[in-house]
Amino acid sequence: MALSKLHGLIAERKARVVVMGQGYVGLPLALCVAKSGFETCGYDVDPHKITQLRQGKSYITDVSDAEVAECLETGNFLPTLDPSVLAEADVVAVCVPTPLSKSKDPDMSYIHDAVSKIKEYAHPGMLLILESTTYPGTTDEICDQLSSPTFIHGKDFFACFSPERVDPGNPIFQTQNTPKVIGGTTDEGSQLGEAFYSHIMSEVVPVSSARVAEMVKLLENTFRAVNIGLVNELALMSERMNIDIWEVIRAASTKPFGFMPFYPGPGIGGHCIPLDPHYLAWKARSFDFHNKFIELASDINGNMPRHVVQRAAEALNDVSKSIRGSRVLILGIAYKKNIADYRESPGLEVMRLIDRAGADVMYHDPFVPAFDDMSKPYSSVELTDSLLKSIDLVIITTNHDGVDYERVAKSAPRILDTRNVLSTFAGDHIQRLGYRRSDSDEPEAPAMAVVEFPAVQVGS
Numbered sequence: 001m002a003l004s005k006l007h008g009l010i011a012e013r014k015a016r017v018v019v020m021g022q023g024y025v026g027l028p029l030a031l032c033v034a035k036s037g038f039e040t041c042g043y044d045v046d047p048h049k050i051t052q053l054r055q056g057k058s059y060i061t062d063v064s065d066a067e068v069a070e071c072l073e074t075g076n077f078l079p080t081l082d083p084s085v086l087a088e089a090d091v092v093a094v095c096v097p098t099p100l101s102k103s104k105d106p107d108m109s110y111i112h113d114a115v116s117k118i119k120e121y122a123h124p125g126m127l128l129i130l131e132s133t134t135y136p137g138t139t140d141e142i143c144d145q146l147s148s149p150t151f152i153h154g155k156d157f158f159a160c161f162s163p164e165r166v167d168p169g170n171p172i173f174q175t176q177n178t179p180k181v182i183g184g185t186t187d188e189g190s191q192l193g194e195a196f197y198s199h200i201m202s203e204v205v206p207v208s209s210a211r212v213a214e215m216v217k218l219l220e221n222t223f224r225a226v227n228i229g230l231v232n233e234l235a236l237m238s239e240r241m242n243i244d245i246w247e248v249i250r251a252a253s254t255k256p257f258g259f260m261p262f263y264p265g266p267g268i269g270g271h272c273i274p275l276d277p278h279y280l281a282w283k284a285r286s287f288d289f290h291n292k293f294i295e296l297a298s299d300i301n302g303n304m305p306r307h308v309v310q311r312a313a314e315a316l317n318d319v320s321k322s323i324r325g326s327r328v329l330i331l332g333i334a335y336k337k338n339i340a341d342y343r344e345s346p347g348l349e350v351m352r353l354i355d356r357a358g359a360d361v362m363y364h365d366p367f368v369p370a371f372d373d374m375s376k377p378y379s380s381v382e383l384t385d386s387l388l389k390s391i392d393l394v395i396i397t398t399n400h401d402g403v404d405y406e407r408v409a410k411s412a413p414r415i416l417d418t419r420n421v422l423s424t425f426a427g428d429h430i431q432r433l434g435y436r437r438s439d440s441d442e443p444e445a446p447a448m449a450v451v452e453f454p455a456v457q458v459g460s
Ligand code: SAJ
Pocket: 164, 165, 166, 167, 168, 220, 221, 224, 228, 261, 262, 263, 264, 265, 266, 267, 268, 269, 270, 271, 272, 273, 335, 336, 337, 346
């Protein structure tokens, strides 16, 4: 019987595992599974990824080359482009992207592609684990799609949802030591999933169903998106009220209970926080429930790059310059500190808007040596005194460690700091998001005319 056979294989660590998707979630997971003693295939559709892995090379910030090489040497980790490994798989973990379409609806194409491959190689005795963030009900729907008279859900195959909880660049919490939530489409699916992950993770957190597990992940990321939106709105308010929001947050953080600090920024980036909450909003609408927090937070967070450009225009205006024709340095392209990922990055959005407003724009990011944007090649410039002195405005959009901020503060004529990384430096040439110095507490005169941008679609 498939269920007892699967329990036996998992208990003896003889289950053959395929992890579909070798990105920032799937690769760390595959290596953890392999290190736990399971024969693990790391399947991906990208030949470059598989070639690098086979050479013992990592392309993920949190995974070292040595870690990949060690797993290869044990023989327990097999990077592959060949989906037919699914024909021999006992456990399949799906870790593929779940982006949004242009209209902010779920783009399930990656999941559908993975499911069609599983269907092609389906055989009795499979445990399917979905890790990709998605709307409640997805895992149940996948089981319906896979079911057939010879591949019966709850008899021949079982399934559960277990959300990935990867915090890229986090030096403390990695895949193995982050508590793992798991919920099955059936009780047997839950039991098999718990048994499997208990060999791999330090803590397994069972919940009553896959739908609950799917909702757990969406709560986690909606919580962040909404609180970031709240603090960004308070930052805009504070600029108007001549209050330093950073001082306010610092003081509020002394409250030892009932408060968790979030910080203003140039917007939100990455592949989770800007996107995942919209999966929940989309699904809720099908239950005729129209949420407000997710849309409002998305609106506030999504408009922060334009606000930063507005502040940049005002900073240049203070010295009788305009964005057009000015030399502007974007300091930080990655979407958050100490990582190289610039997907959905607010820093990149600010750079595009400044470019479109007619500035001579360049960037420096120690984690992003070069990139192409809308078929325009960019490479990170070196932070020298002469370069900084030649810049009309530096906009700090990512607060990477290891940048010579003292040099920036001393050499750049004007700086707009959106991350408060120059909080220890003084000078009228330094302006900060979330605070706007004024001589009195009187309401400010209406801000200068809003910077207009040609109506051109910005980037993907
Ligand atoms: N941000 C702010 N203010 C804040 C916190 C973040 O502006 O107070 C911005 C960041 O600069 C970044 C974006 O929001 O552009 C997302 O930041 P993030 O810290 O949520 O980073 P992610 O998306 O890489 O990682 C998150 C995980 N982060 C943390 O738990 C700290 C977590 O929410 C999820 O485990 C993960 O996404 C995921 O995969 O869902």
